[in-house]
Amino acid sequence: xxxxxxxxxxxxxxxxxxxxxxxxxxxxxxxxxxxxxxxxxxxxxxxxxxxxxxxxxxxxxxxxxxxxxxxxxxxxxxxxxxxxxxxxxxxxxxxxxxxxxxxxxxxxxxxxxxxxxxxxxxxxxxxxxxxxxxxxxxxxxxxxxxxxxxxxxxxxxxxxxxxxxxxxxxxxxxxxxxxxxxxxxxxxxxxxxxxxxxxxxxxxxxxxxxxxxxxxxxxxxxxxxxxxxxxxxxxxxxxxxxxxxxxxxxxxxxxxxxxxxxxxxxxxxxxxxxxxxxxxxxxxxxxxxxxxxxxxxxxxxxxxxxxxxxxxxxxxxxxxxxxxxxxxxxxxxxxxxxxxxxxxxxxxxxxxxxxxxxxxxxxxxxxxxxxxxxxxxxxxxxxxxxx
Numbered sequence: 001x002x003x004x005x006x007x008x009x010x011x012x013x014x015x016x017x018x019x020x021x022x023x024x025x026x027x028x029x030x031x032x033x034x035x036x037x038x039x040x041x042x043x044x045x046x047x048x049x050x051x052x053x054x055x056x057x058x059x060x061x062x063x064x065x066x067x068x069x070x071x072x073x074x075x076x077x078x079x080x081x082x083x084x085x086x087x088x089x090x091x092x093x094x095x096x097x098x099x100x101x102x103x104x105x106x107x108x109x110x111x112x113x114x115x116x117x118x119x120x121x122x123x124x125x126x127x128x129x130x131x132x133x134x135x136x137x138x139x140x141x142x143x144x145x146x147x148x149x150x151x152x153x154x155x156x157x158x159x160x161x162x163x164x165x166x167x168x169x170x171x172x173x174x175x176x177x178x179x180x181x182x183x184x185x186x187x188x189x190x191x192x193x194x195x196x197x198x199x200x201x202x203x204x205x206x207x208x209x210x211x212x213x214x215x216x217x218x219x220x221x222x223x224x225x226x227x228x229x230x231x232x233x234x235x236x237x238x239x240x241x242x243x244x245x246x247x248x249x250x251x252x253x254x255x256x257x258x259x260x261x262x263x264x265x266x267x268x269x270x271x272x273x274x275x276x277x278x279x280x281x282x283x284x285x286x287x288x289x290x291x292x293x294x295x296x297x298x299x300x301x302x303x304x305x306x307x308x309x310x311x312x313x314x315x316x317x318x319x320x321x322x323x324x325x326x327x328x329x330x331x332x333x334x335x336x337x338x339x340x341x342x343x344x345x346x347x348x349x350x351x352x353x354x355x356x357x358x359x360x361x362x363x364x365x366x367x368x369x370x371x372x373x374x375x376x377x378x379x380x381x382x383x384x385x386x387x
Contacts, residue, residue, distance in 0.1 A: 004081045005376035008034060009260040010057040012369070012378045018295035020255055020383070027286040027330050027382035029177045029343030031085070035102060036175040036345040037296075038082050039124050040304070040323070043116050043315030048303045053078075055301040079123040085375060086125060089177075095235025096181035096338075098379075101151040102126035105144060105172045107133045116315045133169040141165045144172060144346070151176040152342035155331045159344050166350075170321060173347040179370065179379065181233035182338035187212050187281075189336050197282055198248045198364040199386055207282040207387045209363070210336055216279065217272035218358060224257045225250060228266055229277065229360050233338060237374060240339060241267055242281070243367040244360065251365045251383075267371065280361040284387035285333045292326035292345075312349065324350040332380060341370065341380050 012030040041052040131140040187210040196204040217230035303309040312321040330343035370380040
């Protein structure tokens, strides 16, 4: 699965490059987006398929796999890896609550290719259902939104805003991810105090700063002048990793030097060392929504959105299938107890070395991500510019 981790990390950072221009907080689930796109890729052919594969970063990754075993069908590897990940993610346990769910809604009477429906169910455990977009677009919208809401414990509401689906909608692909975890060591609320968070060198705002003093996996990154800490959740299968620049306004420089290889290298367990830290982390809550066609086009997925060029003949023999919407909505809350996060992606296809007790104080902009340790897959990725 390390090639899969490589692909998800590359996708995460490619997308981050597209989103980071604003100074706002950022939060999204790369795994949610990739799953929705991989389901779409199952029905794509020709250039459309190749471009989606490129955006998913699997063209490089699968080449390596195919070189190792020439008889292996590369596309199969990708979908099988998603299948494995889905199985891993949906394990229920007492330590945390993590759910990933996929659903496909097709226009009533629309002739989908049978093998496409079978593959979607097999690899993505997706629920496939017909809806009457032509005569009942609003009801269809409500149905999809309420499914997403139920899958994300009520955290993601109205993924498709009123009026976003209409009679030309042929298919909607939806993926939702929900996570709620308790820290392995909870922060004691008695130690939470109001402190300054520096938005830049001259401006600060008051935040509730949580504190604890124990050993964490830690590393000082000399080359990029930043520190990295791993804060495990109960059960230690998932962790939040915080990447904090040394300087108050050092984030831009850190972002420019960030590569997938570096990120994978820094977060390898053997490269971090258990170190006693004075950790200060602000409580925060972030709620974001992204319309993804433009970022995805910039990343190389162009034909899927072009009625003249889109080729989804793997889904249906009907001509003129095109992706008209890719929406992503995400939510995260971090407090003394732990973290609650959710995300959903909807794709609509329509016709047409350590010192003693190191100080790790997150009192200025930082990056964070939630990682599934077994597969090293990044489930959620974010930037806190202003808690």
